[in-house]
Amino acid sequence: AGCGTNKSSEDGSAPKEGEKKLEDFSIVLDWYPNAIHSFLYTGIEKGYFAEEGLNLVINFPSNVNDGISMPAAGKADIGLYYLQDAILTATEENVPIVSVGALTQSSLNVVVALKDSGISGAKDLKGKKIGYSGTSLSEEQIKSMLENVGLSAEDCQFIDVGFDLMTALTTGQVDATIGNMVNHEVPQLEENGFAINYFYPTEFGVPQAYELVFLAGKDAVEKNPEKIQRFLRACQKSFGDMKENPDESLQILLDNQNAENFPLSKTVEQKSMETLLPVMETPEAPFLHQEVDVWQKNADWLYERGILSQKTDVTPLVVNLVD
Amino acid sequence: MKKNMPSALLVLILLMLWQGVAMGIDAAYILPSPTGILVRLWELRVPLFTVHLPATMGITALGLLISVVLGLLLAIAMDWNPKLEKALYPVIVASQTIPTTAIAPLFILWFGYSIWSKVLVTILMTFFPIAITVFDGFKSTKREMEELLFTYGASKKDVFLKLKLPTALPHFFSAIKMAIPLSVIGAAIAEWLGAQKGLGYFSKRMMTQLDGAGVFAPVVLLSVVAMLTVWVITMIENKTITWRKEL
């Protein structure tokens, strides 16, 4: 294993020796595999990636931001990450990254609290302990929600709980968490017998966004766009299967799950799938489609909130490689 | 000053190398340059020095203090009573092999996000090395000297005070010097598990934002503080122990 500074040379220029020899293509997920990732497993199972000459290697993130840092450092071909965080990191830290596709057309991120806590909207968050995954935007989202309802965020406590969003909430370590997915955490908590309240940050002034986007290294996209195109094509094909036959797709996911590590509940994932399918592809936008406009709106909002230090044109961040 | 020249030179060369490589890579989120780190340290001086440094220092100081007291007590107890030694020593050695960091998340369930969950991690990291090193120090007293004291009718306490304590003193210093970095590591780990302030927390936060220089700034701060402490202790040691090669 080498020290990877000359990142693109290994990935980009591997010669294709016919159909047999598959090229490794590594992806870093945003979270542990769940329904939203079904299409990837389906694609592997059905050989769609192999058809494109790719051997898809799925990595789970070990840090919350691996989805952006690994492709940026050239240690992965693609990563799944959150749109607003991607804008922030890419512009503020000059991380050479571009988005090559959107996974969902709307936000899924919700604030969750136990019913007992009496938190049912942004106004109740004042002075509470709020757990988040360490993405700095979560803090800003809470603050902006509070200000949106005319409160100040002064005495909110933010606690970085990493991947332990659900446990921090259920064990009473925090009063509310942000960074839960409406499709997964919500039904999961309900199935586990917790009565919860949840609400979207978008209800309180945070702009709609493609929750998750595919990020690739700028270099890699410029030097070898074709490789990523192949990946995206296979994804689209896989998503087609997922849409056609969600149960089969889910089953493949469940078969591939790492039960000892992150067991999935079939009923929860079924609910999740129901929530997801309508937002991953809409009548207006096909799967993976993204509009620079949505990006720009978010960037402008970030600037207004004082999070982005400059007004930024995000056009270079968005590259549509397939349609 | 003069005798530190070679070392200063080496550090300088290493820093220059680092700077060179960092400038070559030119991606602060992969490897920030030393100058970049310094700049960031300056920019962040207010939160770092007023909030995060005190928080981490509090954890390490408290943790170290408790560890030293506990470790010494345990070492003394084991030296005092062979039964206790037989019972405790293997357990201590064994307990040292427990990867405390792995169960550290549980501490948060026990103590919440209070300082104690972090102090506990620090204690668990430093307590065992101190106890064992000091105890080994007690054990390494010269047999013949112990016998001599015994013939003077020395009580156990006398043997302890007059012979074992001086013999173990160098070990005690080594233990402290070993424990300081460990306590810092312990605190950094603890702050990862969940904290609202502290240099470890700060560093992690910067990592999430891929702010490489920001990751290093608190690390540099922490190790400067640790270095100073180790240096002070070495000074005290050199003043105290003049007979190392004569025993």
Add this chain to the structure above:
Amino acid sequence: MKKNMPSALLVLILLMLWQGVAMGIDAAYILPSPTGILVRLWELRVPLFTVHLPATMGITALGLLISVVLGLLLAIAMDWNPKLEKALYPVIVASQTIPTTAIAPLFILWFGYSIWSKVLVTILMTFFPIAITVFDGFKSTKREMEELLFTYGASKKDVFLKLKLPTALPHFFSAIKMAIPLSVIGAAIAEWLGAQKGLGYFSKRMMTQLDGAGVFAPVVLLSVVAMLTVWVITMIENKTITWRKEL
């Protein structure tokens, strides 16, 4: 066997206490009971033993090996050349104060999810203590003995082989025994930072699911392995070093 009785008894009492408290709390995610952990260990035996244990052992073994080799080489080099010592020793001591864990997330950016990012953390945790302890061992040779060898016309190499090496041997053993638990902790930390397998990783995942017994199962496994290794090394040490109190 018999001489381990007190220790076995103590462990038993502690375990029973633990069991009692755990049953009192009756919330495995806060404090699992020892029996619960054993049951879980049994249930999880296949993935633990076939996947995660080998992964972690690989990291620690590789890390330790490199650390020992590097640490010894460095200690020898510093002993060999006073200039090197002057240059390196302060740097090594200082570098020990760097909370490596805090910058460890960067290693993943350097080495990706390969084993090397984890091995690096392990090395950084164990390398310095080994180098320093062994070097201190070299330094603690008795002055008069060194002088004697010198009058025999011993070369530097001779003094090293005939005097310093035997003198430092006990230090070497201490260093190894200290490094083993540290390497395990290092591996556990590294696996936290990013891994797809390994006992530390496994334990962390179990935490996310609030499976308290599942958190402890790999921890128990790890420390049993570490304990066995330390035990083996202690056996070797006792066979080798019969003159500790005579020097």
Add this chain to the structure above:
Amino acid sequence: MLRFEGVSFRYPEDELGMMEKLSFQVENGELVAIIGASGCGKSTIFRLINGLEKPDEGKILVDERPIETIKNYSAFMPQKDLLFPWRSIEKNVCLPMELAKVSVEEQGRRTEKVLAQVGLLEYAKKFPKDLSGGMKQRAAFARTLLSGADMLLLDEPFSALDYLTRVEMQEWLLQQWVHYHKTILFITHDVEEAIFLAKRVYIIQDSRPFTEMECIEVPLDYPRNREDLKKAEIVELKESLIGKLRRSVSL
């Protein structure tokens, strides 16, 4: 009174026993020398008296009480100086008094006196590593004298001293003995020293294990004079003692 009653002893490392059913006794206030070939077991006898080794068989009594039951009955000057490197000479000499809880002023007084007598006053503040071999031996001797015990066990106390210093130390020891009338056992390789100092001389002979020690009375009264050593009977005694020293080692 010190009494060995049928004491047997063997070092676990050795095949042959050291001594078997050894009995002898030393009265209170006696000054007794032990001589014998190198490695014959002299130091071992001291180790037994001090309780540093346990007899395999038999009893060792001091004032009719088994030594296991009493404390502080003897002061031992070992063959090696065993000065503590972290204590100055002064502090080293104080050690037994510290243990006996002697007041600090008293310690200071006695230390000063004894250091003057062994000729180390100007070295009081130095550390053992700065002293010559003979000086260290004198410091160890001074330390032993200041322990309050009634029985002194001296293992080759003057071996590293030059002739004159040695003679002075011997004379000084005799004075001390006459003054305080402590029981003194000492090991020496210097037959003349044994005769000059001791009332009785025990000789360990070569057989291994040895079962008895021959005892020879020195026909001199105290106070003694160096000139006495030139008396014909004493010169003869000396020759006969040397003759009696059969080595257990085969050269």
Add this chain to the structure above:
Amino acid sequence: MLRFEGVSFRYPEDELGMMEKLSFQVENGELVAIIGASGCGKSTIFRLINGLEKPDEGKILVDERPIETIKNYSAFMPQKDLLFPWRSIEKNVCLPMELAKVSVEEQGRRTEKVLAQVGLLEYAKKFPKDLSGGMKQRAAFARTLLSGADMLLLDEPFSALDYLTRVEMQEWLLQQWVHYHKTILFITHDVEEAIFLAKRVYIIQDSRPFTEMECIEVPLDYPRNREDLKKAEIVELKESLIGKLRRSVSL
């Protein structure tokens, strides 16, 4: 040939110098004794010859070459035994030969022979801690003899030995000397020993710093006989030597 040329030396810890402008010389193949009061600086002279201390002034030459430029010219037997605790007696004795790259068989042969001569053959496999004080001293002596150097420096080599063992060791040393004709310097407190062994005796007198050593020729030829010591002139010499030993210490 060993020559001191105006050597001055002072331990940094001391105020007073140890020696000043000291000059003397020892011919190759000579056997020379050094006597002097305890703490007068005898061991220090050996440390200087060995290069363990550097003279503040003056030169020390061996065979006309400054000692800094040569190696392996002397074998030193220190006052303490300094046996390595991790080596058996056998291995301890081998040490200088290992350093001189003597073949293993040769080492074995010589070790066995010398151990037999010092009466430690059956202790060859034992470790230092299992030996008596005198035995350790003999082991250290054996070790020194086996170092190949042409000049032996013996610091009180026989101080811990009983009279008979000591006499035998002395005689054996003389034999060795006659046989190999090495240069031997030894420190002793036993004036008789000095006279019996040495051709010349250096006496260090009390003034501090000392500037010269008085040299006395022993009027005896080699090989010598113990009986010679009873000659009137030798007895007289002995008395006069003792008379000359002025202590530098004030008792």
